[in-house]
Amino acid sequence: SIVSSGFGSGYFVGDPRVTGEVTEVQGSVDLTGEGFIASESAAQRNGWAIGEEVPLDTAVPGADAREIGTVALLGTYEDNDLLGDQVISWESIAPHMEAGEFGSGMYSQPMLFAAFVNGDIPLDDLRDRLEDATDQFIVVQVLTPSEFAGTQAVFVDQMLNVLYALLALAVIVAVLGIVNTLALNVIERRQEIGMLRAVGTSRGQVRRMITLEAVQISLYGAVVGVVVGLALGWAFLKVLAGEGLDTIAVPWGQVVGMIVASGVIGVLAAAWPAVKAARTPPLEAIAD
Structure with missing residues (x-):
């Protein structure tokens, strides 16, 4: 039939x-x-x-x-x-x-x-x-059940690849944003950094301070993104529950890995601004 x-x-x-x-x-x-x-x-x-x-x-x-x-x-x-x-x-x-x-x-x-x-x-x-x-x-x-499952898996993999590409682009934009923010902070706080250097703060401590700021920014963005993403994913599955998508599975290992990776990215993004801040001449910065 x-x-x-x-x-x-x-x-x-x-x-x-x-x-x-x-x-x-x-x-x-x-x-x-x-x-x-x-x-x-x-x-x-x-x-x-x-x-x-x-x-x-x-x-x-x-x-x-x-x-x-x-x-x-x-x-x-x-x-x-x-x-x-x-x-x-x-x-x-x-x-x-x-x-x-x-x-x-x-x-x-x-x-x-x-x-x-x-x-x-x-x-x-x-x-x-x-x-x-x-x-x-x-x-x-x-198609046999296994062949049909394979075709559906290919389709899902293609969608995931597109999402991962968009995620990679978002990470690149985020790194550039952190670098830009820290560079502007170093310029605006030139006198403050010079004063810290004049009272005995070492270059390593200045670099550490800028790096911690970058990590804080990146971790804050990652945590907010995870919370919003989980909420939207939950709402999406609730809407499509009638279509058979009623199982909510959170990849906690991947989520934790993303948060840890965001901290590493923050350290890498702070490399150039931290070096620039550490090389600030104390007397010239104070005079400015």
């Missing part, structure tokens, strides 16, 4: 109960012949009765809606996400498709959504049968 979408609602070839997700309420949900089925709530909302003829129209994007016939309600089923509100049989729309009454736009053509097979058969035979059943659909691929 094949479930496809298009025409504003999907069509089904065969009996949708093979999916294991469809529970019949009234009438028959077998779509081997002509007719359509609807969810119990959709039937009640529209006032449809079993056997009633319902208008069939061409309400698809890019085409003027017009009635092209009627189709009978065969039965109703309990609400489920797989079939949606209503599903029509292929036998009901095939003649209209051949006549071109649904137009020629992309949304007027049948699009494969899922294929279901029953029976315990070897995987190779199952794959051959699925390839035969979907041969008419150009963009359809038949």
